[in-house]
Amino acid sequence: MxxxxxxxxxxxxxxxxxxxxxxxxxxxxxxxxxxxxxxxxxxxxxxxxxxxxxxxxxxxxxxxxxxxxxxxxxxxxxxxxxxxxxxxxxxxxxxxxxxxxxxxxxxxxxxxxxxxxxxxxxxxxxxxxxxxxxxxxxxxxxxxxxxxxxxxxxxxxxxxxxxxxxxxxxxxxxxxxxxxxxxxxxxxxxxxxxxxxxxxxxxxxxxxxxxxxxxxxxxxxxxxxxxxxxxxxxxxxxxxxxxxxxxxxxxWNGGGYLGIGMSSHSFDGQTRWWNVANLAGYLACVEGSGRAVAGSERLTDSQIAIERIMLGLRTSRGLDTATVAVPGRFLDRELEDWFEISGDSARLTARGRLLADAIALRILQSVEEGRDKDETD
Ligand SMILES: C[S@@+](CC[C@H](N)C(=O)[O-])C[C@H]1O[C@@H](n2cnc3c(N)ncnc32)[C@H](O)[C@@H]1O
Structure with missing residues (x-):
């Protein structure tokens, strides 16, 4: 945990x-x-x-x-x-x-x-x-x-x-x-x-x-x-x-946090859980048992990897260049214009940030295609 x-x-x-x-x-x-x-x-x-x-x-x-x-x-x-x-x-x-x-x-x-x-x-x-x-x-x-x-x-x-x-x-x-x-x-x-x-x-x-x-x-x-x-x-x-x-x-870095209060969410690096979202229900649960958890979801390793890519794209931390490029070459040429590379990190430009969700999808597809190709080689 x-x-x-x-x-x-x-x-x-x-x-x-x-x-x-x-x-x-x-x-x-x-x-x-x-x-x-x-x-x-x-x-x-x-x-x-x-x-x-x-x-x-x-x-x-x-x-x-x-x-x-x-x-x-x-x-x-x-x-x-x-x-x-x-x-x-x-x-x-x-x-x-x-x-x-x-x-x-x-x-x-x-x-x-x-x-x-x-x-x-x-x-x-x-x-x-x-x-x-x-x-x-x-x-x-x-x-x-x-x-x-x-x-x-x-x-x-x-x-x-x-x-x-x-x-x-x-x-x-x-x-x-x-x-x-x-x-x-x-x-x-x-x-x-x-x-x-x-x-x-x-x-x-x-x-x-x-x-x-x-x-x-x-x-x-x-x-x-x-x-x-x-x-x-x-x-x-x-x-x-x-x-x-x-x-x-x-x-944004995928770290762990505890949320308390009605509707709050928590995450321990693998599992997300969330509280009852209405006031009367929240109070009744906490006063009865000390907790008000309404549901939880355990993420798979591949879901965590996908979230890491999506969050990395949204922040100036960016992505490891290895995620978007095989040595010296972008996995998807059309993506190249949206990134600036410094050292090991590939970050979206201001215009790229406007397309972050679509770019995340393209990267995930490229990663998936690369994986399929490796498996057939
Ligand atoms: C939790 S909200 C409320 C914060 C504070 N009580 C207030 O109303 O000023 C935090 C911020 O989310 C943004 N926000 C909330 N709903 C939004 C929406 N539908 N679209 C865009 N921004 C939103 C607002 O800028 C807001 O200040």
Missing amino acids: EKLSGLYVHIPYCTSRCSYCAFAVVHNGYAGRHRYFDALKRELEGYLELQGGEFVGFETVSFGGGTPSLVEPELIAGLIDAAPLIDEAEISIEVNPESCDPQRLAELVAAGVTRASVGVQSFDDRVLKYFGRSHDAHGAKVAIEAVASSGFDSVSIDLVYGAPVESERSWDYTVDELIDLSDLLEHLSAYALQIEPRTKLHWMADPPTEEADLAGRYLRLDERLAEVGLKNYEISNWSRPGAESRHNSTY
């Missing part, structure tokens, strides 16, 4: 649901948050007991949601105290602009939180309204300034591009605003809007943004970020050198 180096804690509370959101969130039930935190602690203690004193400590903790910044910092602090941690652990939290008052932020820093990620999504009020956000662009800027002056080691923001109401001009305005604030940021995540089933946007069924426009927006963002020292290290993530998210890098 791989060491579980990351701890993910799911905090499901939100004041309202955003139009794009398919995450496991609740906008009532907040009154029961103390009971929920008791359940989180019980789940964590159950895992630590299973380790029988062998466990050294988590390297990273990530509070996600939902809106973890909605709950009192003392609840977050209590959970941090309950989790064994290595020295210099990264402890990150997702914060929303409307719950970013300086007092609350100072208490999170005092509790040991090292990294805050602000859900901004856009600096265009029209887009924010379309997303059903409960803040405007001005509120987002005030929040970023408050977070940046609160003493976290690292500040990140989330953006979403490609809303049907977003024009090229609107996106370029968002990027201009971001660049103006970039001195305050060590990290940024920018996701292409996904229309998920059972969301308000799915039901609205507005015509989606053309792929070519999405690609243009991504490439312009990537170029502008590089100019201010924020470098891409995963398809949707950019950072200053050394400020990459250590927690998310565990996911």
Whole structure:
């Protein structure tokens, strides 16, 4: 069993649901948050007991949601105290602009939180309204300034591009605003809007943004970020050198992590398991047995190898050149244009990253054909 180096804690509370959101969130039930935190602690203690004193400590903790910044910092602090941690652990939290008052932020820093990620999504009020956000662009800027002056080691923001109401001009305005604030940021995540089933946007069924426009927006963002020292290290993530998210890098490097809370997922390097996704069910299970596992899947070695290729393609770690090329020659000539090779590593170019899934498929086919050929030779 791989060491579980990351701890993910799911905090499901939100004041309202955003139009794009398919995450496991609740906008009532907040009154029961103390009971929920008791359940989180019980789940964590159950895992630590299973380790029988062998466990050294988590390297990273990530509070996600939902809106973890909605709950009192003392609840977050209590959970941090309950989790064994290595020295210099990264402890990150997702914060929303409307719950970013300086007092609350100072208490999170005092509790040991090292990294805050602000859900901004856009600096265009029209887009924010379309997303059903409960803040405007001005509120987002005030929040970023408050977070940046609160003493976290690292500040990140989330953006979403490609809303049907977003024009090229609107996106370029968002990027201009971001660049103006970039001195305050060590990290940024920018996701292409996904229309998920059972969301308000799915039901609205507005015509989606053309792929070519999405690609243009991504490439312009990537170029502008590089100019201010924020470098891409995963398809949707950019950072200053050394400020990459250590927690998310565990996911992308195929490492082990424990998830606690409703709907959270865990992985030990071979088996994935996931928790009950509704609040009442989660509480009933943990209060009854200390656990709330709803299902699990043991990956085969070949599934793990495939995931490694897919994850490697998404990150600046890239792939071992041996995976894409037999000495001096690409397995598939058409792939060559999408990669840059340095030493033993083959990484996708910015344009290549836009085609990562299709390229992964081509590589897997080439690897499969190579294997068949070896078997018939
Ligand atoms: C777990 S979510 C919520 C974080 C935070 N509570 C907030 O709303 O600002 C984390 C991030 O995922 C991104 N996200 C969520 N749903 C998405 C979707 N359907 N398409 C693209 N990005 C999405 C958003 O950028 C969001 O900030």
